[in-house]
Amino acid sequence: MEQIYYKSTRGNEKLVKSAEAIARGLSDDGGLFVPTSIPKLTVELNELKNMNYKELAFTIMKEFLTDYDEKDLLESIDKAYDEKFDTGIIAPLVKHGQSYFLELYHGPTLAFKDMALSILPYLLKNAVKKLNINKEMVILTATSGDTGKAALEGFANVPGTKIIVFFPQEGVSEIQKRQMLTQTGDNTFVIGIEGNFDDAQNGVKQMLTDENLLKSLEENNKMFSSANSINIGRLIPQVVYYFYAYTQLCNSGEINTGDAINFCVPTGNFGNILAGYYAKRMGLPIKKLICASNENKVLFDFINTGIYDRQRDFVITMSPSMDILISSNLERLLYAMSGEDSKKIKNLMDKLKSDGKYEIDDNMKKELQDFFGGYATEEDTAHAITEVYKNTNYVIDTHTAVSYAVYQKYLETTKDSTKTVIVSTASPYKFTPDVMKSIDAKYIGLNDFELIKELSKITKGDIPVGIKDLETRPVLHKTVCEKDEMQIQIEKILKI
Ligand SMILES: *Cc1c(COP(=O)(O)O)cnc(C)c1O
Numbered sequence: 001m002e003q004i005y006y007k008s009t010r011g012n013e014k015l016v017k018s019a020e021a022i023a024r025g026l027s028d029d030g031g032l033f034v035p036t037s038i039p040k041l042t043v044e045l046n047e048l049k050n051m052n053y054k055e056l057a058f059t060i061m062k063e064f065l066t067d068y069d070e071k072d073l074l075e076s077i078d079k080a081y082d083e084k085f086d087t088g089i090i091a092p093l094v095k096h097g098q099s100y101f102l103e104l105y106h107g108p109t110l111a112f113k114d115m116a117l118s119i120l121p122y123l124l125k126n127a128v129k130k131l132n133i134n135k136e137m138v139i140l141t142a143t144s145g146d147t148g149k150a151a152l153e154g155f156a157n158v159p160g161t162k163i164i165v166f167f168p169q170e171g172v173s174e175i176q177k178r179q180m181l182t183q184t185g186d187n188t189f190v191i192g193i194e195g196n197f198d199d200a201q202n203g204v205k206q207m208l209t210d211e212n213l214l215k216s217l218e219e220n221n222k223m224f225s226s227a228n229s230i231n232i233g234r235l236i237p238q239v240v241y242y243f244y245a246y247t248q249l250c251n252s253g254e255i256n257t258g259d260a261i262n263f264c265v266p267t268g269n270f271g272n273i274l275a276g277y278y279a280k281r282m283g284l285p286i287k288k289l290i291c292a293s294n295e296n297k298v299l300f301d302f303i304n305t306g307i308y309d310r311q312r313d314f315v316i317t318m319s320p321s322m323d324i325l326i327s328s329n330l331e332r333l334l335y336a337m338s339g340e341d342s343k344k345i346k347n348l349m350d351k352l353k354s355d356g357k358y359e360i361d362d363n364m365k366k367e368l369q370d371f372f373g374g375y376a377t378e379e380d381t382a383h384a385i386t387e388v389y390k391n392t393n394y395v396i397d398t399h400t401a402v403s404y405a406v407y408q409k410y411l412e413t414t415k416d417s418t419k420t421v422i423v424s425t426a427s428p429y430k431f432t433p434d435v436m437k438s439i440d441a442k443y444i445g446l447n448d449f450e451l452i453k454e455l456s457k458i459t460k461g462d463i464p465v466g467i468k469d470l471e472t473r474p475v476l477h478k479t480v481c482e483k484d485e486m487q488i489q490i491e492k493i494l495k496i
Pocket of ligand 1: 111112113145146147229266267268269270271272273321322399425426
């Protein structure tokens with residue numbers, strides 16, 4: 001098997017193995033680790049069709065993690081995708097009306113972040129063992145709502161780790177906030193910041209490369225890693241479900257093996273859709289990756305003009321996990337599009353920092369043809385929830401609704417009849433006020449917990465375990481800080 005190494009998007013830093021890339025999270029030069037080549041699938045699509053989620057995960061992930069022992073990887077997969085998920089299928093593909101939805105929210109925190117964060121702690125644990133690291137791992141995480149809880153669940157009580165999560169105090173749903181603030185585990189820390197997700201992510205990225213801070217960590221026998229999708233260990237497990245969606249379509253007779261399909265992905269930090277792009281490069285027949293944005297439509301503008309411009313108002317929408325103006329993982333795509341020209345990428349990223357915008361050249365623009373960019377307004381999003389419910393009785397969450405609405409626009413614009421999977425990233429239980437209001441105005445005014453019960457009634461389904469007793473769980477985390485005080489908080493927690 002070909003050995004895969006990892007390198008930074010921004011420099012000619014030495015090559016590292018996947019364990020080191022995962023342990024470090026971010027490269028010292030601020031760049032993101034990328035594989036030296038995207039491995040090609042070594043088995044036929046036909047053979048994948050008989051695999052369950054775990055078998056498929058092993059087949060895909062071992063191609064990227066060539067330095068991991070196969071036994072360790074198998075064990076990690078086995079522990080990650082277990083009864084924490086409320087279905088043995090793990091990521092079911094369902095059809096409602098003419099639409100296909102890939103439900104990625106059956107994990108413990110009810111959002112797609114569980115797909116990667118249920119395995120990342122094991123990958124990290126193995127990395128620490130392989131690299132002979134005897135330091136305490138401090139996992140720094142910025143969250144727009146869902147990563148935080150999924151990372152807390154994954155790392156709570158894991159020996160040798162602390163998990164510290166920063167979330168925008170005013171930028172997450174009530175349920176998301178409560179899920180995080182009630183987190184148990186002595187090694188868990190949750191801090192609200194007076195700022196938005198970009199502020200939180202910038203703060204985390206800054207600390208991960210701050211020389212002085214890194215030095216005092218070193219002196220105290222600690223080291224940082226990240227649970228954000230800047231960590232390549234988040235992306236690799238996400239490649240799996242693109243294949244899994246495909247094999248489910250084959251097995252249900254909706255497509256023939258080899259047919260190309262589209263995916264429509266509700267996008268924020270560009271991690272999920274980038275995993276789809278990696279799946280395509282591995283050999284999965286994908287025609288278009290439809291990038292669905294909400295009103296924070298930087299990516300829509302970028303895909304349509306080649307200009308990335310974050311200088312605009314940050315909009316708080318009903319799909320808060322996509323309220324992002326600086327999409328970190330786009331850097332990995334740019335790197336691929338530029339023919340792996342790290343100097344060029346460094347220039348673009350420096351420009352983004354200093355001028356708030358950059359433009360790619362014509363050669364790079366040509367490479368954007370794998371993607372279609374669309375966006376949904378708040379009205380479009382609400383309308384999508386209403387329409388899907390009215391026509392099929394299926395309830396989708398606000399992020400999935402953005403995806404659905406953008407897919408309708410894609411259909412109108414392109415008339416492309418290729419079968420398209422709408423990637424469904426969260427359970428409607430996490431965003432009940434906007435979901436239920438779109439279904440019927442009579443729900444306006446009820447609180448989140450009353451709405452959870454109403455949703456359970458209309459779907460005739462049980463309330464998911466992850467939020468069942470949320471109302472009565474005690475709030476354990478109360479710290480709030482200014483956006484420029486994140487480092488002070490870290491120093492306090494770590495006593496450094
Ligand atoms: C994180 C998240 C997204 C955005 O995914 P990215 O990988 O950041 O593009 C979309 N929907 C939900 C529910 C999320 O939690």
